[in-house]
Amino acid sequence: MNLYDHTKIEKKWQDVWESSEPNKVTEDNKKPKFFALIEFPYPSGAGMHVGHIRSNTAMDIIARKRRAEGFNVLYPIGWDAFGLPTENYAIKTGIQPAIITKENTDTFRKQLKAIGFSFDWSREINTTDPAYYKWTQWIFLQFLKKDLAYKKKMTINWCPKDLIGLANEEVIGGCCERCGTKVEKKEKEQWMLAITKYAERLDKDLDDTDFLEKIKIQQRNWIGKSEGAEIDFKIKGSEDKIKVFTTRPDTIFGVTYLVLAPEHTLVEELLSKVSNKHEVEKYIKAVKEKTDIERTDAKTEKSGIELKGISVINPANMEAVPLWIADYVLADYGTGAVMAVPVHDERDLQFSKKYNLPIKEIELLDIKEATDKYGKLITKFKLRDWVFSRQRYWGEPIPVVHCEKCGIVPLPESELPLELPKVENYAPTQNGESPLASITDWVNTKCPTCNGPAKRETDTMPNWAGSSWYYLRYTDPKNSKAFADKKNLEYWGQVDWYNGGMEHTTLHLLYSRFWHKFLFDLGLVSNSEPYKKRTSQGLILAEGGAKMSKSVGNVINPDDIVKVVGADTLRVHEMFMGPFDQAIAWDTNTIAGSRRFIERVWKLHEKVSENAKNKKEEIAVLVHKTIKKVSDDIEEMRFNTAISSMMVLINVLEKQENISKHDYEVLLKLLAPFAPHVTEELWKIMKNDDSIHGGIWPKYDPSRLVESTVTISVQVNGKTRGSFISKIDEDDENVKKTALDMDETKKWVGNNAVKKVIIIKNRLINFVVGFP
RNA sequence: GCUCGGGUGGCGUAAUUGGUAGCCGCGUAACACUUAAAAUGUUAUUUCCUUAUGGAAGUGUGGGUUCGAUUCCCGCCCCGAGCACCA
Numbered sequence: 001m002n003l004y005d006h007t008k009i010e011k012k013w014q015d016v017w018e019s020s021e022p023n024k025v026t027e028d029n030k031k032p033k034f035f036a037l038i039e040f041p042y043p044s045g046a047g048m049h050v051g052h053i054r055s056n057t058a059m060d061i062i063a064r065k066r067r068a069e070g071f072n073v074l075y076p077i078g079w080d081a082f083g084l085p086t087e088n089y090a091i092k093t094g095i096q097p098a099i100i101t102k103e104n105t106d107t108f109r110k111q112l113k114a115i116g117f118s119f120d121w122s123r124e125i126n127t128t129d130p131a132y133y134k135w136t137q138w139i140f141l142q143f144l145k146k147d148l149a150y151k152k153k154m155t156i157n158w159c160p161k162d163l164i165g166l167a168n169e170e171v172i173g174g175c176c177e178r179c180g181t182k183v184e185k186k187e188k189e190q191w192m193l194a195i196t197k198y199a200e201r202l203d204k205d206l207d208d209t210d211f212l213e214k215i216k217i218q219q220r221n222w223i224g225k226s227e228g229a230e231i232d233f234k235i236k237g238s239e240d241k242i243k244v245f246t247t248r249p250d251t252i253f254g255v256t257y258l259v260l261a262p263e264h265t266l267v268e269e270l271l272s273k274v275s276n277k278h279e280v281e282k283y284i285k286a287v288k289e290k291t292d293i294e295r296t297d298a299k300t301e302k303s304g305i306e307l308k309g310i311s312v313i314n315p316a317n318m319e320a321v322p323l324w325i326a327d328y329v330l331a332d333y334g335t336g337a338v339m340a341v342p343v344h345d346e347r348d349l350q351f352s353k354k355y356n357l358p359i360k361e362i363e364l365l366d367i368k369e370a371t372d373k374y375g376k377l378i379t380k381f382k383l384r385d386w387v388f389s390r391q392r393y394w395g396e397p398i399p400v401v402h403c404e405k406c407g408i409v410p411l412p413e414s415e416l417p418l419e420l421p422k423v424e425n426y427a428p429t430q431n432g433e434s435p436l437a438s439i440t441d442w443v444n445t446k447c448p449t450c451n452g453p454a455k456r457e458t459d460t461m462p463n464w465a466g467s468s469w470y471y472l473r474y475t476d477p478k479n480s481k482a483f484a485d486k487k488n489l490e491y492w493g494q495v496d497w498y499n500g501g502m503e504h505t506t507l508h509l510l511y512s513r514f515w516h517k518f519l520f521d522l523g524l525v526s527n528s529e530p531y532k533k534r535t536s537q538g539l540i541l542a543e544g545g546a547k548m549s550k551s552v553g554n555v556i557n558p559d560d561i562v563k564v565v566g567a568d569t570l571r572v573h574e575m576f577m578g579p580f581d582q583a584i585a586w587d588t589n590t591i592a593g594s595r596r597f598i599e600r601v602w603k604l605h606e607k608v609s610e611n612a613k614n615k616k617e618e619i620a621v622l623v624h625k626t627i628k629k630v631s632d633d634i635e636e637m638r639f640n641t642a643i644s645s646m647m648v649l650i651n652v653l654e655k656q657e658n659i660s661k662h663d664y665e666v667l668l669k670l671l672a673p674f675a676p677h678v679t680e681e682l683w684k685i686m687k688n689d690d691s692i693h694g695g696i697w698p699k700y701d702p703s704r705l706v707e708s709t710v711t712i713s714v715q716v717n718g719k720t721r722g723s724f725i726s727k728i729d730e731d732d733e734n735v736k737k738t739a740l741d742m743d744e745t746k747k748w749v750g751n752n753a754v755k756k757v758i759i760i761k762n763r764l765i766n767f768v769v770g771f772p
Numbered sequence: 773g774c775u776c777g778g779g780u781g782g783c784g785u786a787a788u789u790g791g792u793a794g795c796c797g798c799g800u801a802a803c804a805c806u807u808a809a810a811a812u813g814u815u816a817u818u819u820c821c822u823u824a825u826g827g828a829a830g831u832g833u834g835g836g837u838u839c840g841a842u843u844c845c846c847g848c849c850c851c852g853a854g855c856a857c858c859a
Contacts, residue, residue: 214776214854221775221855228859246859259859295857302857328857338859346773347857382858502853539853576797578784582777583852590784593797596812641786644796651796713792718840720792758839760791768839 004602006566010677014113022691023075023118027491031072035492036063037471037531039500039508040078040125042463043104044085048111049548050556050574050586051540057571057674058537058580058637059499060117064673065634067118068697074492075118076474078125079105082463084162084178087394090426097394097426101128111559115567116676118693123477127466128394132473134417135483136466137399139515141410142522144400148194149388151408156387158186163428164392165190170507188432191389191398191459195514199223199381201528202513210533212581215505222506224382230335231375233258233312235270236320242266242312245334245380249370252316254341254362256352259304259324262287263331267307270323275309280325287327295327302328302351314339315374326351334380386511388462391434393426395460403447403454412448418456434458467508468515471495471530489525498531501539509534535637538582540574545585556586568675569595575639575674597643598678600650601671605682609658621707622652623663627700630670639674646671661686666698713764714739716748732759739765 017023038059041052063075081101090097105126112119125132143149156165159176165188170177195202203223206216228247235242242258260267262284271277283305287295304326311320328347329338340348342359352359371377389398399411399418411418421442426435436458437443447454469483475492476484500509509531516530541547542554549555561570573594578584626649633642649667653659665686672679672692683692706728712735714722722744726735736757739745749769756768 217776218854224855224858226858244859248859297857300857326857328859330858333858340859345859347859350857380858382855506854576784584784587784587798590798597797640784641796644786647796711792715792715840718791718838723792756839758791763788764791764840766791766839 004599004678006568006678007563009681010114010116010562010567013677013680014116017116018113021120021122022693023073023120024122025072025074025120027488028072029491031070033492033496034063034066034071034073035471035495035497036066036073036075037474037495037498038077039504040080040467040470041108042080042083042085043101043108045089045100045104046550046555047107048558049540050558050561051537051548053115053558053570054540054574054580055499055501055537056112056115056117057574058639059497060571060676061575061634061639061673062497063118064676064693065631065697067693068669068672068695074120074123074474076123076125076477077112077117077119077121078123078470078474079108079127080463080467080470081105081126081128082395082461082466084164084392084394084463087392087426088162090394096422098128101126114562115558115571118676123474125470125473125477127396127463127470130417130419131478131480133396133466135473136396136461136469137411137416137418138413138483139469139519140396140461140465141399141413141416143193143518144410146518148197148518150192150194151189152192152385153187153189154192154387155185156188156190157183158188158432160184163430163432164390165387165432186432188389190387193386193388193514195386195511196381196383198514198517199225199383200379201517202383202510203381205513205517205529209529209531211531212535215502215509215534215536218502218505219510222383222510225379226381227377227379228334229371229375230378231315231339233314233339235323236311236313240266240269242323242337243335244337244339245378246339248341248344248367249375250365250367251341251344251362252314252339252365252370252374254343254360255314255316255319255321255339256342256358256360257322257324257340258312259326259329259338259340259351260307261329261331261336262325262327264325264336266337267325270307270310273310274307276306280305280307283325290327302326302347302354304328304351304355306355316370322357324355332384333382386514388465389459390462391428391432391458392460393420393423393428393435395463396465397436398457398459398461400457401445401447401454402457403450403452405452406447406449406454409447409449409454415448434460436460464508464511468512469519471498471512472516472519472525483524486524494527494532495530497533497535499535499537502536505536535581537580538578538584541583541585543586543588548586556588561588561591565591565595566598566677568678569598572598572643572674576643578640580637580639594643597647597650598675600654601667601675602678602682604650604653604659604664604667605685607653607656607658608661608664608686610661616656617707619652619656619659619663621704622649623666624700624704627666627670627698628705631697631700634673642670643674668692669695669698710762712739712762714742714745715764715766716745717768718766719748721745721748726762728762730762735759735765739767 036059038055063073066073086097086100089100127133140149157171158165159181161179161181162176166176166183171183175182203220203225206219226247228245229249231244231249232241233244274280304324307323307325310323312323313320342349342352343361397418397420399416401409403409421439423435423439428435443456443458445454445456472484472489476488479485512530516525517528519525520528546554558570569591573591576594626645629645630642668679668682676693680692708728709725710728711723712726713720722742724738749767752769754767754769758766
């Protein structure tokens with residue numbers, strides 16, 4: 001018989017699928033729909049990562065199973081292609097980012113096709129395609145119309161190496177997420193999106209989703225909803241009040257001083273009345289010079305200064321307490337002012353000790369009563385508005401102009417897409433302007449309203465923009481009249497299952513939920529949540545457990561693996577390595593096991609016999625059990641144990657003299673989503689005309705999951721001393737009698753009195769005896 | 773510090789959710805096939821004591837509940853991820 005030749009088989013079927021497009025879907029109302037989604041990749045120059053394969057294969061298995069279950073499955077793919085690495089490469093080489101992107105997507109497409117994913121390639125999208133980003137810009141204009149996009153002068157996180165402003169989410173431990181450089185502060189006018197307006201719903205609506213619990217928790221922590229009281233403290237001898245926010249109004253009698261953030265708007269007003277004005281000004285200046293990291297690190301010692309000559313009145317006991325400003329109070333959370341209760345707050349305690357402020361012991365009030373009596377109930381969020389500007393070239397141009405007369409004027413929708421102009425030099429400028437600023441004939445334009453001279457906005461959008469709505473575009477990727485046709489949006493509805501990385505939980509996942517809710521409010525989509533279910537895969541680390549990185553040189557190239565053992569083996573291996581949701585170190589040596597498994601499946605077809613005489617109950621039961629196990633495990637993403645159970649089955653089948661066509665084909669069907677090429681080939685060898693991937697998912701008979709005999713374990717005082725084979729559901733008395741007859745039982749029970757007998761049906765019997 | 777995970781053979785892991793701990797795979801050893809090697813197949817493989825037989829210990833650690841605990845409860849130690857002066 002012929003040997004298993006993965007190169008030949010995989011090439012053969014990939015060619016067939018390329019021309020016949022079996023996974024191209026249309027909106028077919030006769031079938032239930034299933035929308036499977038993976039995060040579309042950023043087509044980096046490094047090519048595909050084995051981590052992509054882990055996520056893609058998992059959803060591919062689910063998509064293929066759903067097809068076999070009769071669903072109309074949309075499993076699309078595209079490119080999230082705007083971004084810094086491409087731009088930096090362009091700066092270095094002078095090659096246009098669009099050309100680099102084209103090369104990279106070509107490579108990725110080729111690599112993905114070589115793994116045999118069942119994507120609908122006819123719906124491929126690319127965020128850098130003007131026909132696509134036309135609609136990203138269009139959605140931005142809708143935000144602008146609803147005043148949810150606005151410009152704000154603010155201190156931004158500035159990366160001095162990448163010369164770019166970063167969103168809070170992109171600052172990791174005070175450093176740039178991309179290059180690790182320490183982030184600095186810079187004053188800049190920025191475009192903002194008012195995600196905080198949606199904070200309440202983004203938090204609450206998680207209740208209705210089927211996201212993994214840890215994903216919900218992480219989003220909730222990020223949104224940071226907290227309920228507390230807003231309480232007014234009057235400034236003594238003035239009508240002015242200071243509003244503080246506290247979650248502990250019950251501690252109000254313990255207030256010994258009040259603290260304002262150094263940036264609090266009241267500070268400037270109060271300065272004239274302060275007796276130590278000079279010192280206070282000096283202190284504020286010093287704080288502002290500190291970087292965010294120095295300022296917000298909980299470990300650095302707190303500092304502050306008293307506003308001498310000013311005191312505030314505690315509304316609970318009318319006591320006058322001093323007013324301070326301190327760097328541990330944040331201007332942009334709550335009201336920027338806190339009441340300090342050293343007995344109940346660790347930070348206030350530290351501060352009090354440092355500056356010798358009094359510490360007052362108190363009895364707590366009822367939290368509800370205190371809120372009603374002294375203030376009002378209020379909800380605050382940690383979530384901040386989204387900094388939406390980037391001073392870079394390779395992003396969607398923000399479609400507005402600045403007119404001297406009319407101010408900020410949105411481009412008319414008819415002028416979309418506003419395409420990126422070709423430039424010579426992609427490098428950002430030292431003064432923080434986008435490279436677009438230097439293209440004067442593009443920048444200088446006419447105001448759409450008054451026709452007078454105007455300048456185009458030169459900031460571009462962050463690369464989270466295009467990915468905030470891409471799944472909607474898949475439903476109707478070529479539409480030029482709308483971002484997608486209403487009918488298609490309705491047909492595909494919510495994404496049924498979205499798998500991706502945990503690192504996107506507080507960025508992409510939250511941003512896209514926000515955009516979706518906005519579109520829902522405009523009546524453009526019919527669900528308020530984009531994703532029904534969200535799961536995530538664990539990282540694949542390099543051998544030894546370090547992160548894979550190009551600079552360390554420990555990156556595994558999937559092409560090399562495919563060449564040697566084939567795509568089917570690589571897919572099975574990545575699913576078999578370990579639990580899907582846990583990080584795991586790559587180990588090239590163990591691939592041999594997955595390869596052997598596929599070779600054994602291949603070889604087994606020689607044992608298939610039309611008149612196989614195996615009517616063994618043991619095998620029939622095992623086949624039913626395996627169908628159940630594999631089916632259930634795929635739903636729970638326990639791919640490792642699904643494969644393990646197929647291995648158990650083949651270990652038994654191999655030992656038979658011959659096997660039935662039926663049993664073999666069940667194995668092939670179960671394996672098909674994991675290893676689509678080899679199973680299709682074997683399906684044809686079994687003389688089937690149809691495709692294995694179009695067929696019917698195997699069913700099991702629940703009544704045939706157990707054998708007629710079971711092994712009963714015999715324990716004495718909870719220790720296993722022997723076992724025997726019994727009829728299933730044997731009468732307790734008979735089980736007891738058999739067990740007592742055994743030599744092992746006699747030996748361990750001895751002459752001791754049996755105090756108690758515990759029988760677990762079909763599993764064990766335990767004799768509890770008194771010790772001598 | 774807070775919030776989530778996790779700790780089981782030489783290694784990756786599994787365990788019907790309280791019921792024979794170690795399935796499946798890797799590796800290792802011996803044997804078969806071979807002139808030989810590779811591949812493949814067979815057998816063994818938690819550790820310790822024991823000639824076999826047979827014992828004992830054993831799921832990070834210390835307690836507890838139970839006839840019985842990897843699983844449940846309490847305390848502690850390590851590892852990973854996320855957040856972090858959020859009042």
